[in-house]
Amino acid sequence: MNNRLAFPEATGIAHLRFANSFASLPAAFYTRLAPTPLPAPYLVAASEQAAQLIGLAPPACASEDFIQTFSGNRAAADSQSLAAVYSGHQFGVWAGQLGDGRAILLGDVAASDGGRLELQLKGSGATPYSRMGDGRAVLRSSIREYLCSEAMAALGIPTSRALSVIGSDQLAMRERPETTAVVTRMAPSFVRFGSFEHWYYNNRREELKTLADHVIAGFYPELQAASNPYHALLAEVTRRTAQLMAQWQAVGFMHGVMNTDNMSILGLTLDYGPFGFMEAYDPGHICNHTDQQGRYAYARQPQIGHWNCFALGQALLPLIGSVEETEAALGNYQAIYGAKLDELLHAKLGLASRQPDDDKLLDAMFALMQGSHVDFTLFFRRLGNLRLDGSGGDEALRDLFIDRAAFDAWALQYRARLKLENSQDRSRKLAMDASNPKYVLRNYLAQTAIERAQEKDFSEVRKLQQILENPFDEQPQHARYAELPPDWARGLEVSCSS
Numbered sequence: 001m002n003n004r005l006a007f008p009e010a011t012g013i014a015h016l017r018f019a020n021s022f023a024s025l026p027a028a029f030y031t032r033l034a035p036t037p038l039p040a041p042y043l044v045a046a047s048e049q050a051a052q053l054i055g056l057a058p059p060a061c062a063s064e065d066f067i068q069t070f071s072g073n074r075a076a077a078d079s080q081s082l083a084a085v086y087s088g089h090q091f092g093v094w095a096g097q098l099g100d101g102r103a104i105l106l107g108d109v110a111a112s113d114g115g116r117l118e119l120q121l122k123g124s125g126a127t128p129y130s131r132m133g134d135g136r137a138v139l140r141s142s143i144r145e146y147l148c149s150e151a152m153a154a155l156g157i158p159t160s161r162a163l164s165v166i167g168s169d170q171l172a173m174r175e176r177p178e179t180t181a182v183v184t185r186m187a188p189s190f191v192r193f194g195s196f197e198h199w200y201y202n203n204r205r206e207e208l209k210t211l212a213d214h215v216i217a218g219f220y221p222e223l224q225a226a227s228n229p230y231h232a233l234l235a236e237v238t239r240r241t242a243q244l245m246a247q248w249q250a251v252g253f254m255h256g257v258m259n260t261d262n263m264s265i266l267g268l269t270l271d272y273g274p275f276g277f278m279e280a281y282d283p284g285h286i287c288n289h290t291d292q293q294g295r296y297a298y299a300r301q302p303q304i305g306h307w308n309c310f311a312l313g314q315a316l317l318p319l320i321g322s323v324e325e326t327e328a329a330l331g332n333y334q335a336i337y338g339a340k341l342d343e344l345l346h347a348k349l350g351l352a353s354r355q356p357d358d359d360k361l362l363d364a365m366f367a368l369m370q371g372s373h374v375d376f377t378l379f380f381r382r383l384g385n386l387r388l389d390g391s392g393g394d395e396a397l398r399d400l401f402i403d404r405a406a407f408d409a410w411a412l413q414y415r416a417r418l419k420l421e422n423s424q425d426r427s428r429k430l431a432m433d434a435s436n437p438k439y440v441l442r443n444y445l446a447q448t449a450i451e452r453a454q455e456k457d458f459s460e461v462r463k464l465q466q467i468l469e470n471p472f473d474e475q476p477q478h479a480r481y482a483e484l485p486p487d488w489a490r491g492l493e494v495s496c497s498s
């Protein structure tokens with residue numbers, strides 16, 4: 001006799017009530033359509049922390065309901081799914097119309113913070129904006145997007161979130177055939193700079209205004225009272241973008257494809273493609289193998305962020321009213337970026353005050369790091385172990401340098417600087433450890449997890465995600481995930497293929 005009770009499925013998907021504020025815009029903004037079904041879908045991974053943001057209990061993420069909904073196979077009851085149109089500048093050149101070629105917005109649901117989050121499937125089949133593409137995303141790139149979205153959130157960097165990766169044995173052709181997957185992304189809005197450029201370059205002033213009003217009312221309601229809300233919008237997006245760029249630089253994150261269609265109107269990190277985290281420090285490093293000119297090299301990101309704000313400013317100009325006002329809204333970018341980077345670097349070095357020669361100390365540090373190809377993450381993390389009285393603690397840090405004498409000379413200056421503010425070893429290390437992550441998503445770690453997942457073993461993806469949820473914690477049992485990349489990782493190349 002069967003003496004086990006059949007428990008009801010944990011409260012999950014059924015409680016999600018979809019609305020779609022984007023669908024309230026005129027029809028020209030999107031095409032209503034359903035995702036293309038994904039054959040025999042299976043759960044690769046789900047983020048419990050992301051699930052909590054929309055009130056889903058962890059067990060719900062393993063349910064059949066969840067898999068069917070977030071593979072795109074079962075329409076969420078009240079969702080009005082759609083693909084949005086946008087355009088953009090790609091690698092500095094006007095690319096014309098793009099749009100959600102493989103992303104489908106299911107709608108927005110209530111978030112646990114009282115706001116709303118849009119849920120978007122990426123890789124869920126062709127749309128009218130797919131151009132030559134197949135509308136699919138491969139498992140490899142889906143795992144990268146999933147892991148990095150959640151890792152960036154844990155680092156405290158504004159980003160779209162990733163709820164899940166659902167895989168399938170269906171193949172898509174890239175350099176070679178690869179299995180496909182669907183990532184569910186979450187953000188208050190997926191509107192991009194390129195969404196505004198679309199209407200501007202098509203001379204559709206009315207739609208431009210409609211979009212700006214939609215974004216202001218929904219996501220920047222405090223700007224409605226400004227004398228010129230469009231000017232205020234540009235100024236605020238410029239501020240957020242400048243701060244985001246400083247946060248990227250401070251953690252060594254390289255986006256790889258900073259086209260205007262990948263720039264979020266909310267100042268979030270958006271579209272994880274050929275990204276990377278700086279390892280051997282080289283400001284000229286290009287993480288995207290396809291970017292031969294290095295337009296999006298690490299050191300150029302802040303400047304490109306500014307350029308992209310100008311592209312947004314150009315699109316908003318008809319609403320703002322004058323070139324002077326538009327330029328004024330863009331004008332604070334460098335100061336905001338500089339102040340934020342300065343704040344973050346001081347925290348990384350455990351410096352509470354500002355001193356006139358701090359820039360020289362920092363410049364000398366970066367020059368040394370570059371000269372010795374020092375690992376970015378390990379350097380800052382180990383810097384916290386340095387003791388003021390020179391009684392050791394810095395051996396592992398010193399070992400990162402080829403020119404140890406030059407490092408010793410710099411460390412003397414750094415200690416002298418610390419003494420100017422009565423720094424204490426223990427409290428400084430604690431503060432520095434909260435600014436300098438021990439764990440970042442190194443390409444080789446992602447690659448290892450991907451290769452296992454391609455063999456249907458998803459344990460490494462899940463384990464890596466859990467480690468990256470607490471990037472500032474020591475997690476001694478996972479110390480090998482914080483080590484220098486192995487030799488084989490040097491040849492790893494990441495391109496736009498996804």
Ligand SMILES: Nc1ncnc2c1ncn2[C@@H]1O[C@H](COP(=O)(O)OP(=O)(O)OP(=O)(O)O)[C@@H](O)[C@H]1O
Nearest residue numbers: 098099100101102103130133134135136262271272
């Ligand atoms: N396999 C594909 N099928 C259809 N369209 C695609 C495909 N890959 C990319 N695109 C489209 O090409 C354009 C630029 O691609 P990009 O790689 O920046 O975007 P993405 O990674 O697909 O999406 P997102 O920016 O939404 O994260 C977008 O319009 C995108 O939808």
